[in-house]
Amino acid sequence: MIGEAELIRTIDTIWTRIALGLVIAQICAAVFLHASTALTWLGDTFPCLLALVVMLSFRSNRRQSSGTVRLFWGLNEAGFGILFLSQTVWFCYEVVLRRSAPNPIAGDGLFLLALVPTLASFTLRPHADGAAGDLRFRRLDFLLLLFWWVCLYLYFALPWQLVVKSYPNYNPAYYILALSEHGAALAAVGALYVKSKGSWKQFYRQFFFALSAFAIGSLLQNIFIDRGLYYTGSFYDVPWGFSLALLTVAAALGGNLESQTGESEVTLRNRGLWSARLAMIGVISLPLLAIATVFDHHTPQPIIIFRLRLIFGAVLFLGTLTFLKLSSMDRELLRLLGLTESSLESLKLVQKQILGSQRMAALGRLASGATHEISNPLTAILGYAELLRDNPTLTQEEHQSVKDIQAQVHLAQAAINGMRRFVRVEAESEAEKTPTL
């Protein structure tokens, strides 16, 4: 944990300053201005700029990091980019075109989508890294989840706009979706907070605060929209805007974090498993939803038809994606199998080679000990020969014999010494000789 002064230094970045300034300006505008065109203009500008600032702060984090962490920031950047886009849509309608925005598709849909990349980024668990091996498959899982979420929006909320126009039905469905999304994100980040340590824990805690402010802020907005008290730029916008400023603080806290290695192999393997399962459970939930629709006699028939079509189309698409994934997994399986087989074959070959040269190698390992042993009798021979040479009874021929013996022993010793030199060179490359096999 870091000290207070250092903490302030850490979170004092250009993005947090801008965000803080924007929030203060927003509060001032809400307090001092009454509902007017100018306020609408301002009220639409602040969220836009705030979302942009959050996105940019994540972007600067992404640029400083690498590996899984980089992907984590990248996903969050994309998410808040989408949020920025959804706010821009509002801005375009209310400020540029000067009419109230058509509620659903662009604004709401994008708003709902914005948190999906963030959710996906949590499944990466950036704090606990390892080699993030099967990212390829997880990208597909992410795509599945994203599409599933879109489907839920299309299923629950959108029919009440597209097929039968009914705000009393649309709004609650939309709010519940948004709320459950926020709830899921909070649960995910909470779980990460529990499992992480040190600076990451601090970062997750801040992220959790910011996200809960985000959820509460948007809930407040929705409640007051329903009561008719809301107007763009009003004080009800402030909590939500403040939550975005909190997010920039979280980004500043997470700026220099790197993943901590040391996770066990098993958990590494199981990581991909759960995102895959989640994606598949999403796919399975769709037919269940459709079955529920068929038995639902309160909903108007056109909506039922719309929903059934949606589900059938979605399952078709998601099923295709899943099969693409399965076939690529299958190929990967075959590749690994081939790899294992070829390694085993090479292993056999290497073992055979080792077996083939093991006797010679054994002789080599014995060399230093053996030369020592052989040197002793040779030295003895030389000594005896020396004594013998001084013996006066020797004839000329016998003298020659003794000389011959000496010469031969010298030859043998020379050969041994040559070998010893070689052994010494070898011994230097090896740590220590062992005469075992």
Add this chain to the structure above:
Amino acid sequence: MTRIGERVQEAVEQLQSNSNRWSSSSKKALVVLAFLLPVLLAGASLRGRPSYALTAFGDLSQLFLLVTATLFFARKGISTRGTPRAFWLLMALGFGMWSVNMYLWVYYEVWLSQPVPSVPIGEFLLFIKLVPMLAALALAPNDNSPDPPRLLGLFDLTSLLVYWTYVYLFWAMAYLIAGKDLASYNSQSDIVDAVGNQVFLFILAVVVYRSRGRWQGFYLHFLGAMALYDFASILINRAISSGRYFTGSYYDVPLTAAMAWFCIAAITCDVEAQPEEAQTSEQPVNEGRPNRRTVLWSARLSMVATLSTPAIGLWLVTSGEAQDAVGHFRILLTLFTMLLLTILLLLKQDLLNFKLAGYLGDASLAYSNLKRFEDQLVQNEKMASLGKLVARVAHEINSAMAAVGKNVEALGSCPMGDGNRQRMTAKIGEAARRTNGLVENMLSFAQEMPLHRSSLNVRPLLESAVNLTRAGRRHSVRVEIQEQDAVPMVEGDANQLIQVFLHLIANAIDAMEGNEAGLLTIAIRAEQEHIEIGFMDTGSGLKEPRRVFEPFYTTKAVGKGVGLGLSTCYGIVRQHGGEIDCQNRPEGGAVFRLVLPAAVAAPAEAVL
């Protein structure tokens, strides 16, 4: 549990032998009967008009044929194992379903003597009977490749079966269940039945094409019977719709003939007669690949099936077919099928994920193993080149010693001379001989030599091994040799035995490396007709005493050994008719126990 298992096994074996005993003659009789039945029926139906007797004969003979086929398939299933067992039992299940359908006909027409009502359960069984048969074919018992990815295939198979059932329910049953429209149901179920038969025929043809040998023969029979059955059922359906059909009429003759064919195929098939030999000799190059292809095919088929359900649903909703009760039923059916198929997909993906994780582990393990051994190979090659040098030097020394020996002879042959000179000469000769012996010992390491047995005294061998090991090393380890009195000689090859001793001593000294109070005790004891040598060290003991004699087992760091030493020792000791084992001592350290047979008793004792 095992006792029950044994009893069941016994019973099965008894059944098997019993059935084998009565088989050949009664089988022949059954085959002849199966031949006769359609012929008799043909004769009877050509002259006959609809009568109770004719109907009863037709129904009963068909039932008899089907039940016989079922029983024979089941018997085969009981008497085999593994994949073929599953194959035959699934076949029996299929024919059992068919028999039940037939039994319903018999029940109504013969027992109650009234026309058969359109019984959905019977029709359903008739259609669904193809499912187990299809499953049986997909098991591919004819393909015995080593590791078929069966479990994955099972998911695809289940998906296909679910889909098959779905098609029937969707196409035909919907009219009956939701629409209460018997006429549509009948016509549609006939169509669906016919389509099912065609598909099955096609698959069977593919199987026939891909199989070999005895299995191909069986499949060919099956294909023929199936084709005949297909033809017969189309014929009968036509006759029924034109009102000219009655049980026992000549429209029934092809059907009965088809059943007889199935029955004969079931009785006579002997693909299991020599399952292993027949397969291996006939399919020498069938390894993995075709099986892989089948799996891929079934995977693709199940994919198409799974993806077609939402497409069908989309069509239903879009085309407005969903308005009436039948459409409603179909949508629900499609949704439930979709649910089932996606759940199967999830399970399959999970399995694949697990497999992938496992294979990833295997691959990295195999790779790191390979790396380790490659490093060792480099070390080994270095040592081997040194070994070659040693061998060359050894030859030089040998020739030098030979020359010394000649000179010593020349010196020694001189009659005159003092004792001192004689002694010197003798010592030179002895030293030269000793050098020679050492060199020979060393060289024997590098060559595969036949055992050169002689009676040996163990102690001097051990001593020279100890000296050879300790030469040129720091002596931090004490070595003690304890010998019992009157240890007999052993019968063996001195060079090889010294090699074993060298390994054991060097291993013990290595185990006590850096241990100041290290003590290696070598105890020699006589025991009846053996002598036992124990090498006890005070090191850290063995990690896995059971595995040390395996080739390439080593606990040493890379470059220090390849783990062949002890396995070589094991081989040498066994060659000598001895034994070697090892264990950890309770007080710490390891003990290697070497047992060698003693040499045949000395002649002096024989006199006594």
